[in-house]
Amino acid sequence: MRASFLQALALWVSVALVVSGDETSAGDRKRTTKHLRPVREKRDLEPIVGTKGAEILGGSNQQIAKQNPDALQPPPTDAGTGVPNLKWSFSLSNMLLSNGGFVREQNEWGIVTNGSVLVSVVTSSGKNQLFKADTGDIWYFPKGQGHAIQGLSDGGAEYLLVFDQGDFNAVGTTFNIDDWITHTPPEVLMKNFGLPNSSTPPFSTTPTSAGSIIPGTVGNGTLPKAMSGELTGSSSYYFASSTKNFTKAPGGGGQYLTVDSTNFPIVKSLAANIVEIDVGGMRELHWHPSGAEWLYFIEGQARGTVWLGSGQARTFDFTIGDTAVFPDNSGHYIENTSPTQKLCYLEIFKSDVVEDISLAQWMALTQPDIVAQLLNISVDAVKALKKEKQVIVKNTN
Numbered sequence: 001m002r003a004s005f006l007q008a009l010a011l012w013v014s015v016a017l018v019v020s021g022d023e024t025s026a027g028d029r030k031r032t033t034k035h036l037r038p039v040r041e042k043r044d045l046e047p048i049v050g051t052k053g054a055e056i057l058g059g060s061n062q063q064i065a066k067q068n069p070d071a072l073q074p075p076p077t078d079a080g081t082g083v084p085n086l087k088w089s090f091s092l093s094n095m096l097l098s099n100g101g102f103v104r105e106q107n108e109w110g111i112v113t114n115g116s117v118l119v120s121v122v123t124s125s126g127k128n129q130l131f132k133a134d135t136g137d138i139w140y141f142p143k144g145q146g147h148a149i150q151g152l153s154d155g156g157a158e159y160l161l162v163f164d165q166g167d168f169n170a171v172g173t174t175f176n177i178d179d180w181i182t183h184t185p186p187e188v189l190m191k192n193f194g195l196p197n198s199s200t201p202p203f204s205t206t207p208t209s210a211g212s213i214i215p216g217t218v219g220n221g222t223l224p225k226a227m228s229g230e231l232t233g234s235s236s237y238y239f240a241s242s243t244k245n246f247t248k249a250p251g252g253g254g255q256y257l258t259v260d261s262t263n264f265p266i267v268k269s270l271a272a273n274i275v276e277i278d279v280g281g282m283r284e285l286h287w288h289p290s291g292a293e294w295l296y297f298i299e300g301q302a303r304g305t306v307w308l309g310s311g312q313a314r315t316f317d318f319t320i321g322d323t324a325v326f327p328d329n330s331g332h333y334i335e336n337t338s339p340t341q342k343l344c345y346l347e348i349f350k351s352d353v354v355e356d357i358s359l360a361q362w363m364a365l366t367q368p369d370i371v372a373q374l375l376n377i378s379v380d381a382v383k384a385l386k387k388e389k390q391v392i393v394k395n396t397n
């Protein structure tokens with residue numbers, strides 16, 4: 001995920017420049033507005049906010065501009081050039097329509113985003129596991145465990161894979177059994193699998209370049225019995241998120257499910273929150289002490305500002321299929337911007353646990369007089385702050 005994100009970055013930046021190139025030069029056609037926030041309907045698709053900006057005279061991609069109103073008309077609180085583009089849309093990535101049984105030399109975290117799949121895995125100690133993963137369910141394969149994933153739904157199944165290193169597709173990091181078999185001398189295959197000599201070489205019907213996704217038929221879902229047993233309990237590679245109850249956020253704006261080593265013991269290096277935000281709700285201002293955050297948007301639309309300290313802030317808009325990386329220790333929020341639709345997205349961390357620090361809770365639990373002086377507000381206003389982490393807040397208006 002990361003590799004394609006970075007490769008794609010250059011492309012995206014050039015697109016963004018076309019759209020926002022004029023936003024800082026005060027144009028000839030000055031505009032005024034009585035509103036603190038720009039009236040987007042009026043100056044739709046033009047980089048004009050109040051008296052700043054000017055119309056785009058060259059062409060612009062209206063569809064991209066429409067999806068990124070905060071790039072075109074940043075909130076006045078955005079500042080500096082220190083926050084690079086942190087967003088990438090999967091719609092702009094190459095589709096690899098190719099490549100059944102494979103191994104990855106990396107920890108692999110997967111979530112089913114549509115349909116159901118049948119997953120089988122074999123470990124180095126000869127244990128195996130077979131599970132059906134439905135929409136929302138998660139798996140985790142520690143580095144180098146052989147596995148196969150088969151689609152079960154008529155309309156197709158879709159899943160998102162996350163790796164804790166960027167080069168997941170580099171030579172030597174992934175291998176398919178068909179690829180290996182067809183690149184091994186036939187006499188070695190005969191010896192290895194204990195096959196009798198015959199006029200046709202072994203595996204002569206195996207195609208050389210099947211790739212990692214092949215058409216097939218759905219079997220009866222039974223696994224051969226492993227001598228060492230099946231993976232169960234704390235060694236299971238499967239987490240049935242779709243059967244779990246989400247935690248209602250104290251702030252009343254939605255719910256979330258944390259999937260990390262505390263409830264899914266096999267995960268050591270990838271922890272996640274599945275976050276659902278109601279209409280009007282917002283994931284509160286927070287940051288993560290445990291490292292960078294990867295985001296993936298499953299449903300709805302959102303915006304979020306990344307603040308890096310030193311007055312550097314930039315706002316991004318997100319929709320289905322968008323992904324982003326928010327840097328280690330950056331302050332941010334995610335707001336549901338749809339008037340009608342729930343927002344669902346993933347927060348993923350290269351860590352064994354999900355950790356965050358809430359700005360409001362931090363302020364509420366610090367000496368009130370210090371916070372009051374720092375922010376030039378009343379001590380009473382500080383004392384009114386909620387001491388409990390709100391996680392997802394609801395609309396107060």
Ligand SMILES: *[C@@H]1O[C@H](CO)[C@@H](O)[C@H](O)[C@H]1NC(C)=O
Nearest residue numbers: 113114115135155156158299
């Ligand atoms: C899954 O995909 C089908 C076909 O595209 C779509 O109709 C359905 O709404 C999707 N389901 C979910 C949960 O996204």
Ligand SMILES: *[C@@H]1O[C@H](CO)[C@@H](O)[C@H](O)[C@H]1NC(C)=O
Nearest residue numbers: 186187190196197198199200
């Ligand atoms: C296998 O059998 C073929 C004839 O069917 C023969 O030419 C070949 O030498 C045999 N190979 C081995 C390793 O015995």
Ligand SMILES: *[C@@H]1O[C@H](CO)[C@@H](O)[C@H](O)[C@H]1NC(C)=O
Nearest residue numbers: 217218219220221222223224
């Ligand atoms: C499932 O199919 C396999 C062959 O694909 C067969 O060996 C096995 O007996 C079948 N099991 C059941 C329960 O039907």
Ligand SMILES: *[C@@H]1O[C@H](CO)[C@@H](O)[C@H](O)[C@H]1NC(C)=O
Nearest residue numbers: 240241242243244245246247
């Ligand atoms: C989920 O919550 C419902 C009630 O809201 C309860 O009946 C059920 O047992 C809970 N399930 C789990 C897995 O905790």
Ligand SMILES: *[C@@H]1O[C@H](CO)[C@@H](O)[C@H](O)[C@H]1NC(C)=O
Nearest residue numbers: 372373374375376377378379
């Ligand atoms: C603090 O707020 C008061 C208004 O309550 C204002 O007059 C004053 O200028 C502010 N101080 C600073 C340093 O901004």
